[in-house]
Amino acid sequence: MAPAEREENDVDGLMGQFRAYLTKKGLKSTRQRDVIAESFFSHTGHLSIEELLALARKDYPRLGYATVYRTLKLLTECGLAAERRFGEGQTMYEAAGDLEHHDHLICLECGHVLEFHNEEIEREQERVARSFGFTVIRHRHELYGLCPRARGIKGGSCPGEDARPHRPLA
Amino acid sequence: MAPAEREENDVDGLMGQFRAYLTKKGLKSTRQRDVIAESFFSHTGHLSIEELLALARKDYPRLGYATVYRTLKLLTECGLAAERRFGEGQTMYEAAGDLEHHDHLICLECGHVLEFHNEEIEREQERVARSFGFTVIRHRHELYGLCPRARGIKGGSCPGEDARPHRPLA
DNA sequence: GTGCATGCAAAAACTTTGCAGATAT
C-alpha cells in the first residue's frame, strides 16, 4: 500500500502559509526548511522528529537533527503543526490539515492510533467552555482502550494494524 | 491556605488498592512505596516527579529519585495514576480519584487548569469507540483556550486563578 | 534464607544551545 499522502494542493497551500509566516517574521526560506515542511505536510498521521528527519533526508541528506527541531518549532508556533504526546516515548507531531477535526482512539495493546470526529462532542465541548467563559482555541481528545482483537475476539482486528506495523506511513 | 487534600478514607481506599495490586503481582510493600503512594493520593491535582519526591521526602528524607519513578510506574500500571503531559515541561501525574470524571480546560494565557465533566460527552465518546469495536479504558480530553480575563474582558477572571495559583480544587 | 527493592551513580534518551562558516534577502 502506498504511503498516506495528502493531496498536492493541500501541501502547496500549507507551504504557502508557512512561507508567509516566515516572511512576516522576517525569517528566511531555506532549502532545509522547505524540505522539512514539505515532508511533514505530505504525510498524514503522526511523525516523530526522528521519522521526519529520515524522510527529509531523502531529499536533503546533509540535514541535521537540530534543524528539524528548530523547524518543527516554527511550524508549531504558526499553528501548522501540533505536538501530540501520547503515551511514552517521543513527542509526535501532526500537520494542521489533520488537526481540524480528528481526535484519537488509541489501542493500548497494539499501540495503533485511529482518528475520529464527532460533531456532537465538538458542540458539547464548546458549550462547556462557554459555561466557564472560555474560548477554545484547540483541543485534544484521546480515548485509550482495546481493539476487538486485543480483547480476544476471533476475527476482530485492531483497525490500522494489518496494513502497517506502527504508523500510517511509508 | 492549607494544601489541597483528599479525604482520608479515599486515601485509605486507594492505598488498599495499591497494596492489593502489589500482593497480586508478588511484589512487596515497602516503607518507600507507602510514603510515595500516600503523598500522591493525598493531593489532588497534578504532580511532577520532582514535586512528589519533595513531598515524600518530608516523611522519608532518604528517598531517591529512581524509587519515585519506579513507584509511579507501578501506580500507572494498576490504573491508580495517569500521566498527564500537558504543554511542554515535565510529565505530570494525577491520582485515580481525580481521574474518574475530570477532563481539563486549560487557559493558554495563565496556564491555569480547570476540571470539567460532561455526561453528554462521556456518552458520545463511548458510542464512538463502540462504533470502532473498541472498549475505552481511559481517556483524556483537554480544551485549550482563553479565559475571560485573558481575552481582556474587564472584571473577567481566569477561574481558579484568584484563589489558588494552579488548580481549581479542594 | 530468598528474592524483590532501594539508593546511588552511570547510562540512555531526548532536546536545546553555542559557534563558525554558509546563505537568503
Add this chain to the structure above:
DNA sequence: ATATCTGCAAAGTTTTTGCATGCAC
C-alpha cells in the same frame, strides 16, 4: 552587506538501568 541559518558537537533535561546492599515475606 547583513542578519539569519545550518551542521556539528557539546551541554541540558528527563528517565532508565546496573549493582551491591538492605529489607519484606
